[in-house]
Amino acid sequence: SGREPHAYIFAGPEGVGKFTTAREWAKMLLCKSPAESQHEGKPFYDSCGQCESCRVFGADSHPDFHTISKELVVYTKDGKNKKPGIDMPIDVVREFLIEKAVIRPSLSDHTVFVMLEAERLNQYSQNAMLKTLEEPPAFCTIILVCTRLDRMLPTTQSRCRTVVFGSIREDIIIKKLQEAGVMTTEARYWARFSQGSLGVALTWSKLASEGANAYEIKKRTVEMLARLKIEDVVDAAEQLAKDASVLAGLWDKIDPDTSKSDLGRRATKGVMRMLCCILNDCMQLGVNKVDSLINSDQENLVRDLARRFDPEEAALKIEAVYKSMDWVGASVNEKLIFEELLFNLI
Template structure:
């Protein structure tokens, strides 16, 4: 599959962003009327299209071509598509956090330099919620008094992680889940087999990149199928199966957050089967018989316990409890229930 389809994260036109039509209209209108903010906050889940939208916005602003913009053919458009435009700066961070030194060097100092080739310099800050407090204070000074030619685009999943003083000085753009029908249409247009496309569109929950990766990357699809297999075997299993399950979860998910999200969706389906029996609403339609058996075996109280344990696991991870211990306790709870 990966050989016949290609991930397109480097594309950066508005049409490359699934959904978000109202946001696209808003940005286009603000460009035409020249009613632009110096600072924007793009809010949305991972994979929903924030970086693509930010680069598409930059492309629209800096295009020098004739006719509808962005033209995709002028020197500016080509440079942005290749991520080599000198006036579009994407702030790089360390593995864990975006520190004050990186903000000062890559933004606070760099923003003083006037545009090299156009009328604007655009600074994109991915995962802005990972800025340290010192870094946020450093960027706040720039947001409060930006040069006329500068624009800062903060990209974040969690608005609450940013200082109130930053949130009060930026224009918020909130990404909405992409309709399943649009995700399915795009996947099929890209050449995905119908069954795999439908499976991915359901599982995506409105996040196009999640669907795209499930269709295009065999490693991701293999992990998806293997996780379902593990969840079928886990309830009431013996010690040997439990230890194997624990080891395989650790090998499949370097970061437990993805596994916890998978669990939440899976037991949401179990609850759906128990309460309504409506298979049309299932996220895992191919697992209907397994989900129905689980729904019959578990009481509402037991399902509530499992969902609560998933929340507890998330809280443990936020408190820096060992990943291995967190997952072990969660799997034990599911096995017990």
């Protein structure tokens, strides 16, 4: 109806289907003859899958569907020598959203803009797009996809309808991973590691080649931490930094569109997340809740480690890991970050 908002925020953890949903919805909005059916007593619309719009959408070449990412900076007017950084560049917001939002659709009756990683918009960029969010042309729908709703200014949020995506049940993730050929023990680990994110679990279970894989690295990391002595810290830190760079290399093969520095950061944070999971298990064992250890596949090692400190200490160590995560990408040598972290974890 005329009163439906045209700007949305899809918020929720990484890998729970925000972009997939945005895409499906866009396909339906752009479809020339959407199919109506009843779902629990309410009308439910879906794209027909056959019209011209649906066909070009399926081929990723719909002229009225726009995906906006920070990587587009190289295609902005002054972007020839620019590299994608951490923020969503304001030039991308201006040239790919604000200026294009007023252009009429060419194939369908609508245009749809989906901005990825909208949590990377700084306040200037968010202020620049307020007017576009407030009164987009009637044919235009804008969806901001973000993992951190708290990064969106109140003024941005008030102009959008927010849809919050929750995490996915563990048994569903395990089943999906098994269907993708992942062994059950491994699938259970990645399901718990990902905290309900199917996308994260699938990605990590796929980080594998003949020589190395993420699950082996995680098993080695548990062994390392369980036996860590102060004289081993330097070598262990070097190994973790090496593991992170191996993982980043594997990641690049399945996700070549993301910049290498982003993948490097994600891989390093992933290794830190493995450490976090181990400490989390120690904390659980300390308070006798042992039904769902993340590292249930290496329970004995985790139990050995848990005897070394109490739950409060484990909580402090988890905090130390989160602090180290903040250093990742701040141009500090990763081996040094791991060294400092491991000293804190003994």
